[in-house]
Amino acid sequence: MSVSIPLRRDDGVIEVLKGYRVQHNNSRGPYKGGLRFDRNVDLDEIRALAMWMTWKCALLDVPYGGAKGGVRVDPRRYSTGEIERITRRYTSEIAPVIGPNHDIPAPDVGTDENTMAWMMDTYSVGRGHTVLGVVTGKPLDVGGSLGRSASTSRGVVAIALEALRHVGIDSAGATAAVQGFGKVGRTAARLMQEEGLRVVAVSDATGAVADPDGLDVAALESHVDDSGGLAAFPFAKSIDAEDVLTANVDLLVPAAVEGAIHAGNVQQVRARVIVEGANGPVTAEADKALAELGVLVVPDILANAGGVVVSYFEWVQANQSYWWSEAEVNDKLVDRMQRAWRLVTSYAVEHAVSLRLAATCLAVERVYKAHAARGLYP
Incomplete structure (x- = not known):
């Protein structure tokens, strides 16, 4: 679905933005997928991400199908009031195709819990x-779930610990590098440090820093909160952003953009394990090269699925009007991630394929079985 979003700017000027919602497959349950506000959003990107969500939900055995939404807008150029008006008009336009038993949006790039509160309110007003x-x-005050904000990061770390054990590396004292210090990478770095890993290099859009003895993640977070980025962090050495991807570490978590590891830099990658915190951070060419180099790559549809798992938990809680403790949410999340890890690794060993191919085959097979079981009507 493509929609036009007329917006009255704060200065009275009228703009018309473009928005999309794509529903890929609902054989296993209602559609589920994020909403992104980004200047590069286009229909092909949203189509691809919707399909990604189908496989991710199937792999984690979450009873959803895949969907995705987006508005082509740079949210940094708009006031909070303008973003609210964009959100509400977009929601009213797509309202006929969403709903708690039909299609359930969530935050993504450029959106947050406030965006979801506005969406929920707009949809609710229309329903009475x-x-x-x-x-x-959503925010906790309007039906959000404890543990949701850190869920993707917690899932990444749970899988990273399993992957390190898989290749015989003790997580206590293992070294890690994180590309991207945003929603996923920042919390993942903190959780890894709490698990005993030594985070030695991180980067964001403003810069990159490294310390072979281990970075103080809490100090990094405070610096980012105060200054808006990692640039000029005073307690570590500044390095080139590319050096984070090629750092000599046990674990690399690319948690920023698509295509970060590509044919041009893959031969310099020295990590033993790569856990994809972002969607598609390793290109197809680089993936083949990493396999030849003996690097274990954990695919995104497994590694960063923690967000959709806890989104599912939030939906269950909202439908029951009964909310769980944060410890209960976190325990259920880690258990779900570990079960999926065991399933994928067993399949990969049995069929002598990569984790990426194993994860994809399992996901597609689950969707196929659901589709076949439902049959054809009329």
Whole structure:
């Protein structure tokens, strides 16, 4: 679905933005997928991400199908009031195709819990009653779930610990580098440090820093909160952003952009294990090269699925009007991630294929079985 979003700017000027919602497959349950506000959003990107969500939900055995939404806008150029008006008009335009039993949006790039609160409210006004389950990733005060904000990062770390054990590396004292210090990378770095890993290099859009003895992640977070980025962090050495991807570490978590590891830099990658915190950070060419180099790559549809798992938990809680403790949410999340890890690694060993191919085959097979079981009507 493509929609036009007329916006009255704060200065009275009228703009018309473009928005999309793509629903890929609902054989296993309602559609589920994030909403991104980004200047590069286009229909092909949203189509691809919707399909990605289908496989991710199937792999983690979450009873959803894949969807995705987006608005082509740079949110940094707009006031909070303008972003709210964009969100509400977009929601009203796509309202006929979303709902708690039909299609359930969530935050993604450029959106957050406030965006979801506005979406929920707009949809609810149209229905005449509060519909908490229409979106996930909401604030706690309006039906959000404890543990949701850190869920993707917690899932990444749970899988990273399993992957390190798989290749015989003790996580206590293992070294790690994180590309991207945003929603996923920042919390992942902190959780890895809490698990005993030594985070030696991180980067964001403003710069990159490294310390072979281990970075102080708490100090990094404070610096980013105060200054807006990693640049000029005073307690570590500044390095080139590319050096984070090629750092001599046990674990690399690319948690920023698509295509970060590509044919041009893959031969310089020295990590033993790569856990994809972002969607598609390793290109197809680089993936083949990493396999030849003996690097274990954990694919995104497994590694960063923690967000959709806890989104599912939030939806369940909203539908029941009964909320769980944070410890309960986190335990259920880690258990779900570990079960998926065991399934994927067993399949990979049995069929002598990569983790990426194993994960994809399992996901597609689950969707196929659901589709076949439902049959054809009429």
